[in-house]
Amino acid sequence: MTRFVFFGGKGGVGKTTMSSAYGLKCADAGLDTLVVSTDPAHSTSDVFDQQFGDDPRAVEGRDGLWAMEIDPDEEVEAHMQEIKRRMNEQVSAAIVNEIDRQIELAHRTPGAYEAALFDRFIEVMRSAAPDGADDYDRVVFDTSPTGGTLRLLSLPEFLGAWIDRLVEKRKRSIDLFEKAAIGDREARRKVETDPLIAHLIERKEKFEFAGRVLREDAAFYLVLNPDELSIRETSRTIEELSGQGLTVDGLVVNKVTPGPDDDEQGRGGQYLRERVATERERIDQIRAEFDQPLVARIESRVSEVKGDLLADVAAELDIPVRADGRPASGTESVEP
Ligand SMILES: Nc1ncnc2c1ncn2[C@@H]1O[C@H](COP(=O)(O)OP(=O)(O)O)[C@@H](O)[C@H]1O
Ligand SMILES: [Mg+2]
Structure with missing residues (x-):
């Protein structure tokens, strides 16, 4: 049904x-x-x-x-606060203000409203x-979702390739000695628990879920x-x-x-x-x-x-x- x-x-x-x-x-x-x-x-x-x-x-x-x-x-506001919070965790205090300003500007577009x-x-x-x-x-x-929102459904494919490349890069950059000690699989696991990559993976899975449900149910x-x-x-x-x-x-x-x-x-x-x-x-x-x-x-x-x-x-x-x-x-x- x-x-x-x-x-x-x-x-x-x-x-x-x-x-x-x-x-x-x-x-x-x-x-x-x-x-x-x-x-x-x-x-x-x-x-x-x-x-x-x-x-x-x-x-x-x-x-x-x-x-x-x-x-x-309210959704746009909550969305914006969440992005700021994530950013602030990962970026030095000096550029946080500039980033905040950019995020706020980006959230005044109609696309942000739809996305949130x-x-x-x-x-x-x-x-x-x-x-x-x-x-x-x-x-x-x-x-019903339209325009930009629907394009978000293509995100998983795009994010998938990107995440894989990012994971490979980081894995390679893990200190060679450490990698020798922990092995290749462990290095990959370590990279995937990196907050930025974990976040990307979460987004990917979320839109995958949405695409599947919208197509099948x-x-x-x-x-x-x-x-x-x-x-x-x-x-x-x-x-x-x-x-x-x-x-x-x-x-x-x-x-x-x-x-x-x-x-x-x-x-x-x-x-x-x-x-x-x-x-x-x-x-x-x-x-x-x-x-x-x-x-x-x-x-x-x-x-x-x-x-x-x-x-x-x-x-x-x-x-x-x-x-x-x-x-x-x-x-x-x-x-x-
Ligand atoms: N068949 C209809 N006859 C009379 N009024 C209607 C009819 N369909 C909708 N309306 C009225 O038109 C207005 C807009 O309808 P609404 O369902 O809110 O549109 P939407 O959600 O697409 O913006 C509302 O006041 C609603 O009561
Ligand atoms: Mg309505």
Whole structure:
């Protein structure tokens, strides 16, 4: 069974809404489910009218459902402090200040934000993996790795060769007499406990783990709205993911305008009719352009999707919930 499910897409399309709805659907089907949110602006806290934090908390009134919210700013800060701490251990005091300044500059780039968040995702994946500390049947992330973060998945290959060279070099530089006494294997072991190399090996293993889990035990859904910008973003994300051997399992079209009744001839009715026609073209384009199945077409509601509305939306998501790959009962495929 796929343990990790990601909902990607640009800001505001409905990722948090779909993740919460899908999480609810999984929990209702009897799976212990954790929803992981990363968006400080609108998040699971608004959807469930309950405050969540950095650790999983049970969602009140919903059996089998937990939620947590990761604050990206805090993650970047923690990440930066950790790097500084490591540096300070290994570098002379004289250049520590300059290095600190460089690290701070580097952490003001958008890439750092993504990387810190991804690090935290991997932590969550580790603890939710079968041999981890928390045992969830399913973990739903309300954002999907993109761009620079995905490139981190290539890091193990690159780091692997680099670490090997570094280890060889250090091994050679271990005093020849000492090496004669302790032998070649011991020299290698000694080098690998070197803090810098140990750190590199740890990073390598971490991204290896992430790559493996994302390829073997994860599903990706992209949320989009029926507009051109959103379609372009979707096609870019599909390409980025496939560049790392990751396939998108389906598309959710959200915020589709409901059509007016035929006898509504006023300005509002006319506006809606034209709007619906434009969106229909976009949806046709989505079907033609993408290989991925359209797993839901969700209409715009009058108000934010929360409370009872969430269950309605959940029922419209034609995404498998159980191990046999069939959606839970009560859902129907989206009409063509
Ligand atoms: N189908 C819908 N109908 C009405 N409002 C929606 C719908 N889907 C999402 N929204 C609202 O749109 C806003 C953005 O949705 P959200 O799920 O937070 O997007 P994202 O996580 O992609 O930024 C929220 O206020 C949410 O309640
Ligand atoms: Mg969100």
